[in-house]
Amino acid sequence: MKQVYFVGAGPGDPELITLKGIRAIQQAGIVIYAGSLVNPEILRYAGENTEIYNSASMNLDEVLEVMERGVREGKTIARVHTGDPSIYGAIQEQMDALDERGITYEVIPGVSSFLAAAAALEQEYTLPDVTQTVILTRMEGRTSVPEKEKLSELARHGSTMCIFLSVHAISGVVDQLGEGYAPDTPVAVVQKASWPDQKIVRGTLKDIAEKVKEAGISKTALIIVGDVFRGKYQKSKLYDPGFSHGYREGTS
Numbered sequence: 001m002k003q004v005y006f007v008g009a010g011p012g013d014p015e016l017i018t019l020k021g022i023r024a025i026q027q028a029g030i031v032i033y034a035g036s037l038v039n040p041e042i043l044r045y046a047g048e049n050t051e052i053y054n055s056a057s058m059n060l061d062e063v064l065e066v067m068e069r070g071v072r073e074g075k076t077i078a079r080v081h082t083g084d085p086s087i088y089g090a091i092q093e094q095m096d097a098l099d100e101r102g103i104t105y106e107v108i109p110g111v112s113s114f115l116a117a118a119a120a121l122e123q124e125y126t127l128p129d130v131t132q133t134v135i136l137t138r139m140e141g142r143t144s145v146p147e148k149e150k151l152s153e154l155a156r157h158g159s160t161m162c163i164f165l166s167v168h169a170i171s172g173v174v175d176q177l178g179e180g181y182a183p184d185t186p187v188a189v190v191q192k193a194s195w196p197d198q199k200i201v202r203g204t205l206k207d208i209a210e211k212v213k214e215a216g217i218s219k220t221a222l223i224i225v226g227d228v229f230r231g232k233y234q235k236s237k238l239y240d241p242g243f244s245h246g247y248r249e250g251t252s
Helices: 019-027 040-045 060-072 092-101 113-121 151-157 167-177 208-214
Strands: 004-008 030-033 051-054 077-081 105-108 134-138 160-164 186-191 199-204 221-225
Touching (some): 019 077, 030 060, 060 092, 113 160, 113 221, 167 186, 167 221, 186 208, 199 208
Parallel strands (some): 004 077, 030 051, 030 077
Antiparallel strands (some): 160 221
């Protein structure tokens, strides 16, 4: 059995963590969770005597020190991240450090906020004859973005775009998106997707910045832009009665 588990805790709703993630937390002697984002309700899955650390107040060295000490004591460690840890989770540097120390680990995927946002919006991101591509990205901030990945460049694809960690700069986001999307392109902003206090704001590139500011949204929100919100698309061939595939013969 691995000694360190990186657990995707889901977007907020404590029921949107996987069964495997729950088991890892239940079996852990130490839980280190990203306290600024992970719903503390997730901690109810931990045992009564489990050591719990909030990594919001810890640096990388301190997190690794707790992990190393736990391994020496023969304990299982659950490193709990919000959403899915592979997206803006900063786990690569942790995994590389554990590799250097010869400590085994396993990553347990989770439900990302961009998926919870789609559920909240009751929206499919990939629609026939509209787009078959979803771009997950962010605006540059303290973490830089390669020049070719700036929003103004990605917007030229016209695909569905899910923009993380950028709602605080919504006006700048809109300016860059305007390089590729039409001013009337629909936009949705979902704050704290799947949490009890979830908030949704809808608009277009022309008015979304003002609406977001009026709603008081400045963090913990996802910006989704694209023509999939227009409601115009061709039906999928998958369930077309005249379309044959390996499991069904068409009727035409």
